[in-house]
Amino acid sequence: MGQRVAGTCYVKVDAAQLTITGGCEARLMDVKRESVVAGFYKEEQLTPYVKVTAVYTPDLPIKKLVEGTDMTVVCEFSNGKVYVLSGAYLVDEPVASGDDGTIDLQFDGLKGVWQ
Numbered sequence: 001m002g003q004r005v006a007g008t009c010y011v012k013v014d015a016a017q018l019t020i021t022g023g024c025e026a027r028l029m030d031v032k033r034e035s036v037v038a039g040f041y042k043e044e045q046l047t048p049y050v051k052v053t054a055v056y057t058p059d060l061p062i063k064k065l066v067e068g069t070d071m072t073v074v075c076e077f078s079n080g081k082v083y084v085l086s087g088a089y090l091v092d093e094p095v096a097s098g099d100d101g102t103i104d105l106q107f108d109g110l111k112g113v114w115q
Contacts, residue, residue, distance in 0.1 A: 009023050009024040009052075009075060009076060009077055009078060010075070010076040011024060011050070011052050011054075011073065011074070011075050011076075012073070012074045013061070013064070013065065013068070013071055013072070013073050013088075013107075014064065014068070014071050014072055016061050016064065018052065018054045018055075018060065019054065019055040019057050019060075020052045020053060020054050020055065021053045021054075021055060021102060022052075022053050023052075023077075024050060024051070024052050024075040024077060024083070025049075025050065025051040025052075026048075026049065026050050026051075026075055026083040026085070026112060026114075027046060027048055027049060027112060028114070029046070030045065030046055030048055030112065031043045031044065031045060031046060032044045032046050047108045047109075048085055048108070048109050048110075048111060048112025049085070049091075049106055049107060049108045049109070049112070050073050050075050050083065050085050050088070050106070050107045050109075050112075051104070051105070051106045051107075052075070052104075052105050053102050053103070053104050053105070054102065054103050054104075054105055055101055055102055056096050056097075056101045056102060056103050060103075065090055065094075065105070066090060066094075068088070068089060068090070069089045070087055070088075070089070071087075071088040071089065071107070071109075072084065072085070072086050072088065073085040073088045073107045073109070081114060081115075082114070082115045083112060083113070083114055083115075084112070084113050084115060085107055085109040085111070085112045086109055086110055086111050086112075086113075087109045087110030087111060088107040088108065088109035088110075089107065089108060089109070090105060090106070090107060091106050091107070091108045092106050094106075
């Protein structure tokens with residue numbers, strides 16, 4: 001029997017659902033490990049994030065997105081896994097594209113949890 005592992009994702013920012021294209025991206029780990037020598041490693045803290053491409057719909061809450069500094073972003077992957085990013089805020093330089101009506105968004109946050 002086949003099992004779906006990819007497809008439509010759902011993203012909510014402070015309970016406002018975004019219409020997105022493609023998928024979602026979120027870190028699996030909150031640290032980056034690098035071997036020093038075999039059996040010994042160092043760790044570096046990583047910032048949790050969620051990346052999506054949102055459709056620039058008339059009801060897209062632009063003001064909330066650009067002014068928010070303590071948002072909760074919930075990303076539900078099509079395989080049933082859910083990633084919750086708390087203390088989220090937009091980073092980089094989101095730009096609205098008139099060619100395809102989308103905006104690439106990256107939310108960084110304080111804590112990301114897989115449920």
